[in-house]
Amino acid sequence: MATIDRHATALALAHALSAAERGLAVIPLSRAKLPALRSPHHEDPPPAPCHGACGRPGHGVYDASTDPLRIRELFGAAPWATGYGIACGLPPHHLIGIDLDTKSGADASAALRELALRHLFTIPETVVVTTPSGGRHIWLAGPPDAVIPNSAGRLAPGIDIRGAGGYLVGPGSRTEHGVYGTVPGTAHLPPAPCPPALLRLLTPPPRARHAAPAPTDRPPAPQGQGLVQFVLAAHEGQRNTRLFWAACRAYENGIGETLAPQLVDAALHVGLTDREAHSTIASAARLTGHARGGHDLA
Structure with missing residues (x-):
């Protein structure tokens, strides 16, 4: 059974209500930084997940609210809560x-x-x-x-x-x-x-439309060609960002060294200099932990 610290819960509720006044939707959290209320469906057979349509609390970030009455209800149902989470991706912020x-x-x-x-x-x-x-x-x-x-x-x-569907632990929360x-x-x-430049890094690239299946007598496309095409589709102002993103994904998937020359060629095609291309790919290798001592893509 969860330990109840009424003072910590009262402070967490006060902070949560203050956050809600600023337009931030909140939920109660346990000391483990997890949603304090257990799912009402934890013993149900596994159909499609419910995001709160049933009307009962216990749906994590989908319970988040700016309504003071609703927030008090959530904390009242979780007297062991010592913190609060702030839902990301919701209006107005x-x-x-x-x-x-x-x-x-x-x-x-x-x-x-x-x-x-x-x-x-x-x-x-x-x-x-x-x-x-x-x-x-x-x-x-x-x-x-x-x-x-x-x-x-x-x-x-x-x-x-932390973006859509996620939450941040709010200031004033007490954890373990x-x-x-x-x-x-x-x-x-x-x-x-x-x-804007950071937003472009955070935004996933648009999903490519699925082309018709290749004829059986045609060899499959080499791994990583989607990343090369992603760089080739870059416009001025996004070339460096696209190259960096593609190189990071390549190194994360274990094909960075193999794909680097093709990424360089694609970057040159869209207008980057040879030095810019090699420097960006080297930075991606370094940030993903794949740089090698003494190795320089340039």
């Missing part, structure tokens, strides 16, 4: 969370700085939440028409993204490892708009 993790051993802050230098963006003044482990959550606002997926380490080692806070001077800032 369409919140995006940049989670700079320290537990992976990677220097996530340095990786973010390198991305910012390479893609020419700066992180604006915005809410920055501190975690008990020494990490940070950067809050950014996304455009209404963008659906940012959740990811772990895709952008760079140690950088996790400590209390979440805010960097001084940022608590009352609104989530700043996500820089």
Whole structure:
């Protein structure tokens, strides 16, 4: 049975209600940073998942609300809650969370700085939440028409993204490892708009239309040609971003070294210089942990 700390629950509820006043939809969390309410369908046979259509609480982020009465009901049903989660991707802020993790051993802050230098963006003044482990959550606002997926380490080692369907642990939450806070001077800032260059890195590429099956006498397309085509479709202003994204995916799938020459050719075709192409691919290899000592793609 969960331990009840009424003082911690009261503080979490107060923080959650304050967040809701700012337009942030919230849910109660346990000390383990998980949704505090168990699914009402945990003993049901496995049909299609319910996202709250049944009207009962216990659907995780799909319970998130800005309605004070609803929030009090959720916390009343979970008196063991000591924190709250903030749902991402919902209006009016369409919140995006940049989670700079320290537990992976990677220097996530340095990786973010390198991305910012390479893609020419700066992180604006915005809410920055501190975690008990020494990490940070950067809050950014996304455009209404963008659906940012959740990811772990895709952008760079140690950088996790919280987008649609995900949530961030709210400041003031108490967990098994400590209390979440805010960097001084940022608590009352609104989530700043996500820089366009960073938004392009966070947005998955459009899915290619499935072509008709190749004739049986034609050999299958070499692995990674979709990534090459993705670079070839780049327009001015997105060439470097597309090349970097494609190279990261190639290295993550174990074909980076094999595909690099074709990615370079594609980058040259769309207007990048040889030096820019090799430098971008080398950066992707480094950020995905595939760089080799003394190895230089240039």
